[in-house]
Amino acid sequence: MQDKINQRTDYRAPFLLRRLQEDPRSQGMALISPTFFYLIVFMILPLVLVVILSLLTRGPYGNVVYRLNLQNYSRLMDSLYLRILWYSLEVAALTSVFTILIGYPLAYYIARAPRNQRSLLLFLILVPFWTNFIIRIYAWIMILRTQGLLNTLLLNLGIIKIPLEMLYTPTAVLIGMVYEFLPFMVLPLYTSLEKIENAQMEAAADLGARPWQVFLRVTFPLSIPGMIAGSILVFIPAMGMFVVPDLMGGAKTILVGNLIRNQFLTARDWPFGSAASMLLLVLTLVVTLLYTRKAGFGEELLV
Amino acid sequence: MPQYAVELLDVVKRFPNPGGGEITAVDHVTLRILHGEFFSLLGPSGCGKTTTLRMIAGFEWPTSGEVRIKGQVMGRIPPYLRPANTVFQSYALFQHMSVAQNVAFGLEMEHVPKAEIDHRVGEALDMVQLSGLGKRMPRQLSGGQQQRVALARALVKRPAVLLLDEPLGALDLKLRKEMQLELKALQEQVGITFIYVTHDQGEALTMSDRIAVMSKGKALQIGAPVEVYERPNCRFVADFIGETNFLSGRVISLEGDQAVVYVEQLKKEVVGLRQGELRNGQDAVVSIRPEKIRLAENAPLNLNCFPAKIVTSAYIGSDTRLIVELGNGLRMNVWEQNKISTLEPSVYYLDGQERWVVLFPENTLILPME
Numbered sequence: 001m002q003d004k005i006n007q008r009t010d011y012r013a014p015f016l017l018r019r020l021q022e023d024p025r026s027q028g029m030a031l032i033s034p035t036f037f038y039l040i041v042f043m044i045l046p047l048v049l050v051v052i053l054s055l056l057t058r059g060p061y062g063n064v065v066y067r068l069n070l071q072n073y074s075r076l077m078d079s080l081y082l083r084i085l086w087y088s089l090e091v092a093a094l095t096s097v098f099t100i101l102i103g104y105p106l107a108y109y110i111a112r113a114p115r116n117q118r119s120l121l122l123f124l125i126l127v128p129f130w131t132n133f134i135i136r137i138y139a140w141i142m143i144l145r146t147q148g149l150l151n152t153l154l155l156n157l158g159i160i161k162i163p164l165e166m167l168y169t170p171t172a173v174l175i176g177m178v179y180e181f182l183p184f185m186v187l188p189l190y191t192s193l194e195k196i197e198n199a200q201m202e203a204a205a206d207l208g209a210r211p212w213q214v215f216l217r218v219t220f221p222l223s224i225p226g227m228i229a230g231s232i233l234v235f236i237p238a239m240g241m242f243v244v245p246d247l248m249g250g251a252k253t254i255l256v257g258n259l260i261r262n263q264f265l266t267a268r269d270w271p272f273g274s275a276a277s278m279l280l281l282v283l284t285l286v287v288t289l290l291y292t293r294k295a296g297f298g299e300e301l302l303v
Numbered sequence: 304m305p306q307y308a309v310e311l312l313d314v315v316k317r318f319p320n321p322g323g324g325e326i327t328a329v330d331h332v333t334l335r336i337l338h339g340e341f342f343s344l345l346g347p348s349g350c351g352k353t354t355t356l357r358m359i360a361g362f363e364w365p366t367s368g369e370v371r372i373k374g375q376v377m378g379r380i381p382p383y384l385r386p387a388n389t390v391f392q393s394y395a396l397f398q399h400m401s402v403a404q405n406v407a408f409g410l411e412m413e414h415v416p417k418a419e420i421d422h423r424v425g426e427a428l429d430m431v432q433l434s435g436l437g438k439r440m441p442r443q444l445s446g447g448q449q450q451r452v453a454l455a456r457a458l459v460k461r462p463a464v465l466l467l468d469e470p471l472g473a474l475d476l477k478l479r480k481e482m483q484l485e486l487k488a489l490q491e492q493v494g495i496t497f498i499y500v501t502h503d504q505g506e507a508l509t510m511s512d513r514i515a516v517m518s519k520g521k522a523l524q525i526g527a528p529v530e531v532y533e534r535p536n537c538r539f540v541a542d543f544i545g546e547t548n549f550l551s552g553r554v555i556s557l558e559g560d561q562a563v564v565y566v567e568q569l570k571k572e573v574v575g576l577r578q579g580e581l582r583n584g585q586d587a588v589v590s591i592r593p594e595k596i597r598l599a600e601n602a603p604l605n606l607n608c609f610p611a612k613i614v615t616s617a618y619i620g621s622d623t624r625l626i627v628e629l630g631n632g633l634r635m636n637v638w639e640q641n642k643i644s645t646l647e648p649s650v651y652y653l654d655g656q657e658r659w660v661v662l663f664p665e666n667t668l669i670l671p672m673e
Contacts, residue, residue, distance in 0.1 A: 199391045203397070206388055207409035207457075209408075218397060
């Protein structure tokens with residue numbers, strides 16, 4: 001017995017292992033290394049590549065010439081591109097607003113439904129998203145086009161005399177975007193609404209608040225974190241969206257997402273596309289930061 | 304001024320059962336609560352006490368019967384128009400508002416002028432000893448402090464009736480005892496009628512002017528603490544409040560306020576005070592509290608005395624708690640107060656000692672079986 005203990009104390013681990021055993025700092029490093037590695041490979045490295053690319057020059061045949069060049073960024077300051085950027089901001093903001101307007105009553109209804117029905121209702125929200133995105137967008141095209149379902153219905157009902165032009169308009173793009181991003185708003189909103197204790201609303205009523213006052217003073221403020229989380233989840237991808245404007249916006253509507261995609265795939269100007277991507281990234285970051293600062297951090301995002 | 308602060312007249316509340324059919328939560332309850340009274344609804348969980356409270360607050364409407372506050376029929380008047388405020392079991396403080404905003408909420412709903420709100424909020428916080436904590440958020444407070452905020456928030460409205468739904472349930476024992484006395488003092492100070500729901504009989508006895516003991520939706524007995532403890536009208540009340548010994552038997556004679564019961568297990572008669580509805584030949588229980596049983600070396604009466612052997616005795620300081628066996632496996636709890644200070648061992652009981660158990664008829668109750 002005593003021999004064994006002596007043997008133990010004689011044993012000395014190899015250097016690295018010993019440091020790991022004794023030094024809490026090394027232990028911390030070892031623990032975060034998987035995450036660190038993941039971030040390096042999947043975020044930092046690609047980002048650095050894009051930054052470098054954005055500072056290079058397009059060659060005459062669409063290749064990349066390794067010559068430092070800041071013109072990609074100065075070109076972005078052209079009013080044409082600024083207008084696209086501004087318009088993208090507008091569309092992404094409007095998408096967030098409309099997903100709130102449509103998603104809030106939906107999330108409220110689900111959160112107030114009997115407990116055993118809630119998961120079914122949430123499930124129903126998600127079911128359409130098992131179908132491919134492109135197919136669902138084509139379904140909307142079928143509904144909105146000139147000889148589409150909606151026009152046929154309205155014509156047959158005699159509400160309109162000539163078909164409405166709905167497809168290939170900014171409105172069509174907004175409809176598509178709102179449709180696509182609605183669940184990203186409903187789910188965090190539902191989470192924050194569902195967490196509000198029934199007793200809180202009863203307490204408000206008990207203290208003299210009418211139903212609308214209960215909503216304005218208690219329910220709504222308590223659901224703001226969910227709304228912020230939802231807005232971020234909708235706004236960020238909406239800023240980069242290009243499929244919906246491509247398919248439903250026709251040639252008229254171009255968003256920054258389309259611009260970037262066109263630079264890479266059509267114009268073969270990778271440096272300029274990268275510069276536009278960087279601008280999009282910074283802009284999204286700034287807007288999101290301003291928004292969360294203003295309205296408090298959306299803790300729901302972390303749940 | 305109407306005679307009663309709150310009246311419940313033959314109130315019934317049924318809920319649809321998810322499995323089909325209906326559950327009767329409150330079953331023909333009639334209560335008349337006086338102005339300024341501290342009234343407790345006491346019973347085990349599921350007895351209907353919280354539903355009763357919620358019908359007074361207006362969160363539930365009676366299936367039949369009538370609720371009146373200050374003589375006014377409540378009918379389907381919503382909670383926000385009733386002169387009653389509630390302290391919730393979970394406190395239900397508004398998490399996004401500071402303590403002062405929580406307390407001010409009810410006054411803002413009444414459109415009280417800003418200066419008066421500030422004044423009254425300060426007063427209310429002083430009253431619950433939370434002065435200076437107005438700017439804190441609820442989650443920065445301890446459970447006891449949150450409880451006080453809930454109290455201040457309801458009291459600041461100066462309601463005719465304050466409804467309290469197990470407000471001390473989430474606090475630890477020591478704090479609960481402190482708050483019981485404080486609540487009672489506060490109630491006497493503000494003079495508001497308190498209706499207090501609890502399952503803790505000690506709490507109800509300590510604070511209440513009157514108690515309604517509820518079981519299975521019915522108010523079995525309504526009376527002052529001393530009445531429900533000393534003169535319970537049925538087996539459930541005797542059992543639920545305090546400790547008691549039961550002997551089952553059959554009524555063999557009734558005379559004046561006394562009844563004689565033949566207890567099969569003892570093969571003897573027991574005489575006691577009759578309570579509730581009793582008929583000759585009916586099954587009944589003899590109920591006697593452990594502290595009211597006398598142990599004696601010789602039988603002092605010619606009735607209600609039974610030879611017994613001490614099974615165990617536990618000295619717990621103020622009392623000695625004994626279990627005695629009267630034969631046939633029939634055991635009783637006996638508590639004796641240690642009124643004499645001595646180290647003399649012969650004064651204390653020993654296991655296996657033989658004594659007479661004496662049930663004085665005036666301390667013994669005969670109750671209907673159920």
